[in-house]
Amino acid sequence: MPSPPGGFEVPLWRALTVFRLASLAYVCALAVRDADRYTHPYAVGALILLMIAWTGATAVGYARPAWRSWPLLLADLGVVVAIVLATPWVVGRTALTHGVPTLGVAWMAGPVLAWAVSGGRRRGTVAALLVAGADLATRERIGQSSFTGVILMLLAGVVVGHVARLAASAEERLQRAVELEAATRERERLARGIHDSVLQVLALVQRRGADLPGEAGELARLAGEQEAALRALIAGTSPDAGTSPAAGSLPAGGEAVDLRTLLGRYASAAVALSAPATPVPLPRRVAGELAAATGAALDNVGRHAGGRAWVLIEDEGATVTVSIRDEGPGIPDGRLDEAAAQGRLGVTQSIRGRVADVGGTVRIVSAPEAGTEIELSVPRSPR
Numbered sequence: 001m002p003s004p005p006g007g008f009e010v011p012l013w014r015a016l017t018v019f020r021l022a023s024l025a026y027v028c029a030l031a032v033r034d035a036d037r038y039t040h041p042y043a044v045g046a047l048i049l050l051m052i053a054w055t056g057a058t059a060v061g062y063a064r065p066a067w068r069s070w071p072l073l074l075a076d077l078g079v080v081v082a083i084v085l086a087t088p089w090v091v092g093r094t095a096l097t098h099g100v101p102t103l104g105v106a107w108m109a110g111p112v113l114a115w116a117v118s119g120g121r122r123r124g125t126v127a128a129l130l131v132a133g134a135d136l137a138t139r140e141r142i143g144q145s146s147f148t149g150v151i152l153m154l155l156a157g158v159v160v161g162h163v164a165r166l167a168a169s170a171e172e173r174l175q176r177a178v179e180l181e182a183a184t185r186e187r188e189r190l191a192r193g194i195h196d197s198v199l200q201v202l203a204l205v206q207r208r209g210a211d212l213p214g215e216a217g218e219l220a221r222l223a224g225e226q227e228a229a230l231r232a233l234i235a236g237t238s239p240d241a242g243t244s245p246a247a248g249s250l251p252a253g254g255e256a257v258d259l260r261t262l263l264g265r266y267a268s269a270a271v272a273l274s275a276p277a278t279p280v281p282l283p284r285r286v287a288g289e290l291a292a293a294t295g296a297a298l299d300n301v302g303r304h305a306g307g308r309a310w311v312l313i314e315d316e317g318a319t320v321t322v323s324i325r326d327e328g329p330g331i332p333d334g335r336l337d338e339a340a341a342q343g344r345l346g347v348t349q350s351i352r353g354r355v356a357d358v359g360g361t362v363r364i365v366s367a368p369e370a371g372t373e374i375e376l377s378v379p380r381s382p383r
Contacts, residue, residue, distance in 0.1 A: 008167035008168065008170055008171040009117060009164060009167055009168065009171075012117045012160070012163070012164055012167065013062050013063065013068075013117060016062065016110070016113050016114060016117060017058075017059045017062065017063070019109075019110070019113065020055050020058065020059070020107065020110045021055060021059075023105065023106040023107040023109070023110070024051060024052065024055050024107055026105060026106060026107070027048065027051065027103070027104070027105055027106075027107050028048060030101055030105065031044055031045075031048055031103075034095070034100050034101075037092075037095045037098075037100050038090065038091055038092060038095060038100075039089075039090065039091060039092030039094070039095065040089065040090045040092070043086075043089070043090040044090045044091065044103065047083055047086060047090060047103060048103075050079075050083070051083065051107060054076075054079050055107075055110075058072070058076055058110065058114070062114060068118055073111070073114060073115055073118060076110065076111040076114055077111040077115070077127055077130060077131070080104065080107075080108050080110060080111050080131060081130065081131060081134045083103060083104055083108070084102065084103070084104045084108050084131065084134045084135050084138060085134055085137065085138060086103070087102045087103045087104065087138045088138045090103065091103060093140060096138075096139070096140070097140065097141075102135065102138060104135070108131055108135065109131070109153055109156055111127055111131065112124060112127045112128045112131055112153055112156060112157045113156060113157070113160050114127075115127035115157070115161075116156070116157045116158075116160040116161035116164060117160060117161070117164045118164075119161070120161040120162070120164060120165040121157070121158050121161035121162050121165070122161070123161065124156075124157030124158060124160060124161035125154060125157050125158060125161070127157060128150075128153045128154045128156070128157035128158075129154070131153060132149070132150040132153050132154070135149065135150070136150065198230065202223045202224070202226055202227035202230070203223075203227055205219065205220055205223040206220050206221075206223045206224040206227060207220075208220070209223070255283070255284055256281035256282060256283060256284070256287075257281065257282065257283075257284050257287045257288075258279040258280060258281060258287075259275075259280040259281075259282050259287050259290065259291070259313060259320060259322075260275045260276070260279065260280055260313060262287055262288070262290075262291035263275070263291055263294055263311060263313060263322070266294065266295060266298055266311065267311075270302075270307070270308055270309065271298060271308070271309045271310075271311060272308065272309070272310045272311070273311045273313075274310070274311070274312045274313065275312075275313040276313060276314075276315050278315075280313055280315045280320060282320060282378070282380065283381060285358065286358045286378050286379075286380075286381070289354040289355065289357055289358050289378075290320070290322060290354075290355065290358070290360070290376060290378050292350070292354050293350065293351045293354040293355050293362075293376055294311065294322055294324060294376065296350035296351050296354075297324040297351055297374045297376075298311070298324060301324065301326045301328065301372075304328060304329075305326040305327070305328020305329065305371070305372065306328060307326065307327055307328060308326070308327065309324060309325065309326045310323075310324070310325045310326075311323070311324055312325075317380070318379065318380055319377050319378065319379055319380065320377070320378055320380065321375060321376065321377045321378075322375075322376045323373060323374070323375050323376075324373070324374045324376075325371060325372070325373040325374075326371050326372055327371040328371055328372060329368065329369055330366045330367050330368045330369060330370055330371060330372055331364070331366040331372055351374065351376070355376050355377075355378060358378050358379070359378065359379050360376060360377050360378035360379065361376075361377050362374065362375070362376055362377075363375040363377075
């Protein structure tokens with residue numbers, strides 16, 4: 001089961017709530033001990049009540065992922081800074097000079113940790129500097145002990161922020177691993193069904209027609225090629241180099257290949273190929289998908305349009321376009337949607353799907369009794 005968004009960060013938010021409650025209890029204990037030394041003890045009591053209420057509000061707010069955003073984070077920082085700045089007035093300069101701790105003590109580190117968990121090291125450092133600056137502003141004399149508190153707060157912001165980012169990164173990796181496992185299981189399930197039906201039929205056609213002459217023998221050969229390509233697809237490997245491009249046989253890779261060579265395999269008495277005089281280099285994956293889509297389009301021409309087909313390669317610099325045109329009866333309006341609804345996904349998957357996978361586009365222009373033109377455009381580099 002995939003972990004919920006922010007699942008690895010939940011323990012950190014809970015730990016923050018525990019820290020704020022514990023530090024609040026410490027503040028209350030100090031307030032009881034030093035009550036007779038405060039300049040305005042009733043004001044101190046009012047601020048402690050505010051701290052209790054705000055601790056409860058942040059515990060509820062940070063428990064909800066949708067609320068862990070800037071409004072609550074800024075309000076948290078603002079409340080804590082305001083309480084820290086009020087310390088000289090409610091506690092009194094004299095009491096502070098004689099060693100009475102500031103009102104916030106460890107509790108004022110709450111927003112620093114909240115910012116660190118929500119945004120990482122940088123956000124935690126910013127919050128630590130703001131709170132530490134407010135704390136230093138309340139002191140008449142700044143000594144080594146004052147800077148020790150600042151350094152500890154900075155370290156807390158950096159360390160907790162780093163741990164929070166590691167947790168987020170680990171969660172992303174786990175999510176990808178779960179998705180990959182699910183995809184692998186789905187492939188295995190489909191492979192079992194395909195092996196029990198499609199592959200067996202293709203193998204039977206190949207065996208029965210291998211020795212037959214003419215078109216029957218050619219059909220058997222094509223069935224064998226398609227069986228090999230389908231087995232390779234199920235296994236997650238590349239089929240042999242001799243497999244037809246229409247089967248998606250070209251291995252993935254970054255090296256460039258000449259598109260003219262791949263599409264040249266389709267040239268025949270029924271298919272006229274027009275290409276530039278110079279090479280049309282494309283990354284192997286892009287060229288392979290474009291060639292496979294072209295093969296699927298020509299297959300549709302042979303089955304539905306008959307007659308001749310014309311293939312034109314245009315190198316436009318940033319993009320390469322392949323146009324396939326025929327003089328068949330055309331595609332009636334709504335026929336492609338109807339075919340997709342019936343599970344016949346030749347155009348949707350074999351053509352549009354392949355071209356879309358490499359960031360390209362497909363344009364189909366057809367009219368009754370006026371033939372069909374399919375225009376496949378892909379970028380020079382895969383997206």
